[in-house]
Amino acid sequence: MSRTVAESEPLMEQETRLSESQPAAAGTVRPGGRTAKVRRAVLEATEDALAATGFHALNMDHVAASAGVGKTTVYRRWGSPVGLVADLLRDMADRSLPASDTGSLAGDLRANAGLVLKTLTDPRMGAVFRAVIAAAACDEECAEALNGFYRARLEEWAPVIKRGAARGEIPPDTDGLELLRAVSAPLYYRFMITREPLGPEHAEQAVRAALTAAGGGVFTRP
Known part of the structure; x- marks a missing residue:
């Protein structure tokens, strides 16, 4: 009979005992094998x-139960709801x-604008982003993780500007x-600040405004 994630936990704990004997900053460990499966299940939950x-x-016990993972593993590995959110952001990046x-x-x-629009208007992912942005507003660790997420995305897209x-x-x-x-900021403003409707016309307007400003030298470095 196959073993569930929860039933495999003792063996997983033996494999990762050295790396997890002290609470690590969430997302600093890139595990493999059973540990990776546990991480994936917990982050999905x-x-x-x-x-x-x-x-x-966000409740650690409920996350552990939903993921089918022992709550001691969740508390040791992530430490708090903030740790869960921070690791989720790193994983999303x-x-x-x-x-x-x-x-x-x-x-x-x-x-780029279309991808932002699709994410923010998706019923599930829009709710997730609204939650993590709210978390970042009240916790420094979440704020740093959110900054890291967007920095990674900006660096991924930077070559299109060079081209x-x-x-x-x-x-x-x-x-x-x-x-x-400048492309994404107006979309996030409508999504998070004013809570106004957000559609393709707003993405197009943001792109045209950013291109016009860039052509006029607004974004040139001093």
């Missing part, structure tokens, strides 16, 4: 809980889709990260 009830109702290469800067930025500059579509000394921020 965390994402489910955030989507359903938000950050402030690792699993994010690569940047597009459409052949034009406008096309690439539209792809656009090489084609002469924008000034060569354009700050790519600032241009990318």
Whole structure:
């Protein structure tokens, strides 16, 4: 008979006893084998809980039960709900889709804005992002993890700005990260601050405004 994750936990604990004998910063260990399966189950359960009830109702015991993992493992490995959210953000950064290469800067930025729009308007992922942004607003560890998530995404997309500059579509000394921020910022503002409807027309408007500003040298480095 096959063993469940919970039933395999004693063996998993033996395999990872040295690395987990002291609480580690969430997400600093990249385990394999049974430990990786446990991490995946716990992070999926965390994402489910955030989507359903938000950050402030996130409960370690409930996450452990939903994941089929012993709660002692969850408390030792992640320490707190904040640790769960921080590790989830790092995992989401690792699993994010690569940047597009459409052949034009406008096309690439539209792809970027479309990806942001799809994520924020998805019933499940929109709820997850709203929860982790709320968590980051009240906890420094979550804030650092959220910053790391977006920094990784900006760095992934930075080459599209360099390619656009090489084609002469924008000034060569354009700050790519600032241009990318200008594309997504209006979408996040409507999503998180004003809670206004968010649709394709807003993504297109953000791209056109960012391209116009970049062409005028607004994002050139001093």
